Amino acid sequence: MATALENEIDVLAKARRVIGGAYVPSDDESYMSEPQQEYFRNLLMAWKKSILDASAGTLAQLQDGPLREPDLNDRASSETDWGIELRTRDRQRKLIAKIDAALRRIEEGEYGYCEVTGEPIGIGRLQARPIATMTVEAQEAHERREKISRDD
Template structure:
């Protein structure tokens, strides 16, 4: 299923475009076997398209960095440009980490582990996976994990 996907640089976490692109022919349903072949292929395509859109955006950023002015004559313009590039580079770093999570999800699909909580082994659920295809835990396990993190940070 070849689809084109464009996700804006400032809103790469928004999967609405990816979901809209993927739901044309097939939508996972609770009426079919959980993580059956069609569902796995749907999520594989969603993840691959998402990763490709991030890589495309990153290539554009690299090109902009190469083409952009090295030094602005005005100090205020220079400070503004450096701030903009700093934000852009932090965003790209977040996207680099996101690509790692996407690759991990693709590996889980290949190994037959995708869609199941890494803590409890329970199904994560179609709704959560459609909203966040890189999820590794059920909502309950994630909430418990975050509570433990908060408690350890408070100590």
């Protein structure tokens, strides 16, 4: 069974295929140039559309009615599958909020810059995680602080 992260990566890969095109941002051009911003805007919108399309399919299946499996084991298995599906959709709902925030940052000219240090996040990181708000170093420091506070 695929994990939520694997599903997220698959949906992002699908979004990349949807926007297609020959343009791929590179470190050779000026950072967050208009073509780069347009690329990430299109990628984020395609990612969001993929998530919403998948959610619509889940909603349609839920509206078909309750599970009517005659065998208790089959019913338990189906209910477990639905529980996983609903948790995945909840995770994706939260992801849509992050995508919307990234789109707002593009419009405000803040996209691609670390919210902690103000430094460029980097094209490679944004390609891997278009909703990133921190550089790798700032994210690692944040996670270390979070771990320390949890351990207390």
